[in-house]
Amino acid sequence: MNRSVVILGVQWGDEGKGKIVDLMTRHSKYVVRYQGGDNAGHTIFLNEKKLVLHTIPSGILYEGVLNLIANGVMISLKSLSEELESLESHGIDAENRLAISGSCFLVLPHHVAIDRARERREGSKIGTTLRGMGPAYEDKVARRGLKLSDIFHVKYFQKRLKEIIDFHNFHLVHYYHSSSIDYQKTLEETLYNSKRILKIVKDVSEILHKAHKRSEPVIYEGAQGAMLDIDQGTYPYVTSSNTTSGGVSLGSGIGPKRCIGHVLGVVKAYSTRVGLGPFPTEINGPIGKYLRKRGMEYGSTTGRPRRVGWIDILMIKKSIECNSISSFCLTKLDVLDGVETIKICVSYQNKQGKRIYTIPSSSEDWKNIEPIYEILPGWKRSLYKTRDYCLLPKEAISYVNRIEELTGISVCIISTGPSREDSIIIKNPFHR
Ligand code: GDP
Ligand code: IMO
Ligand code: MG
Secondary structure, X not given: OOOEEEEEEXXXXXXXXXXXXXXXXXXXXXXXXXXXXXXXXXXXXXXXXXXXXXXXXXOOOOOOOEEEEOOOOEEXXXXXXXXXXXXXXXXXXXXXXXXXXXXXXXXXXXXXHHHXXXXXXXXXXXXXXXXXXXXXXXXXXXXXXXXXXXXXXXXXXXXXXXXXXXHHHHHHHHHOOOOOOOHHHHHHHHXXXXXXXXXXXXXXXXXXXXXXXXXXXXXXXXXXXXXXXXXXXXXXXXXXXXXXXXXXXXXXXXOHXXXXXXXXXXXEOOEEEOOOOOOOOEOOOHHHHHHHHHXXXXXXXXXXXXXXXXXXXXXXXXXXXXXXXXXXXXXXXXXHOOOOEEEEEEEEEEOOOOEEOOOOOOOOHHHHEEEEEEEXXXXXXXXXXXOOHHHOOHHHHXXXXXXXXXXXXXXXXXXXXXXXXXXXXXXXXXXX
16 A cells, blocks of 8 residues: 655745645654755744754654655755754754665755856846755766765765866856865865764665555655746746656655655645746735735745745646646645735736636746736635634635635645644545
């Protein structure tokens, strides 16, 4: 029996995946990150204390659950070490609940330097998190990346690091007119920061393979969202990994039939995105400000204000198809409290007045379209922290039902506040 639940973002990230993974972890034995890196920022709460996780899976608060960082994740050793220390300072025994694959590729200082240099140039600006993610994935695909397990072979690691830094310094200095990266300093820092991490290197694929053979429950935790997927997203304004469910298999070393069980798509009750790129339903006026303030829509990793907009059914449908979504978790419904009328984008229209029902492919096509909305009444009463479906205002239930009708996917969890308890579980994805 397949008892895996993939929990991933349906929109442009920050849908509340961390909260939902934390909520669902009590039903699981393993929580696995399989792509992205410390560009992610997943918020969870330990009692009243807010914790933001970047590379460590969101199951880390539970004793007896093994959190796994699988091969598809990019590792910044410094950032991961700091994250471990931060969790320990909150009394969480993180190191003993965590294992990491030696096949993870490293994010090194030259990756961050290149990311920064590109973001300084108007022509190549994406609005990245400046964590070096793009350049690190590029090195992997160019077959010049370094893996965590390479550090066990110090001589080999030194030689390769020198070659790679020389290669990138040429570009940094001569093309980007930036400072070069110091090889010796990078080597020393990398070896120093790797000390703790190397102790928890394990064969993650093998652990997962055995877990699946024993039919144990596993959560695969996505980072970013489907619209930021390198292949399926709003390219080039995307991240550099496969954030959709296909990435689970590639990023964990487990065949798709084994690792992709139930796919729980986390959808925010409105839309947000950080960084540049198309956003047809973006709200620029006072309602946008209202939602940003109520939803505290500021980046968990960078602190940047998130752009805010109405929910977009076309994007969601695309996401359903490319992820094989089984059910939805609708988050932040409480943030819409007090909005007089709520809009749902049901199609686009081009400048010639032609209706469009699919997502454009070229970034140029986006300039030509505007959203067509269906309008629903809002609700006045606050549903913040509501834990019982029957207590939801009838307008909120109509909104949820309309999303289900338009997408053909059932909402099985509704989230009404940031803490684990602020949730309405209509149907548990582990009980199927
Ligand atoms: P992630 O990257 O998908 O894990 O999402 P983030 O943690 O970056 O952003 C989601 C933000 O919304 C966090 O501050 C959460 O604490 C908060 N949050 C999650 N679910 C809810 C909810 O249902 N209602 C409210 N008001 N806040 C929520
Ligand atoms: P979580 O997991 C929202 C966005 C960046 C930028 C683009 C590329 O918290 O949902 P990158 O640094 O990856 O090269 O940036 O992707 N981005 C995110 N947006 N949530 C995230 O993660 C994101 N991770 C990257 O803002 O637009
Ligand atoms: Mg986030």
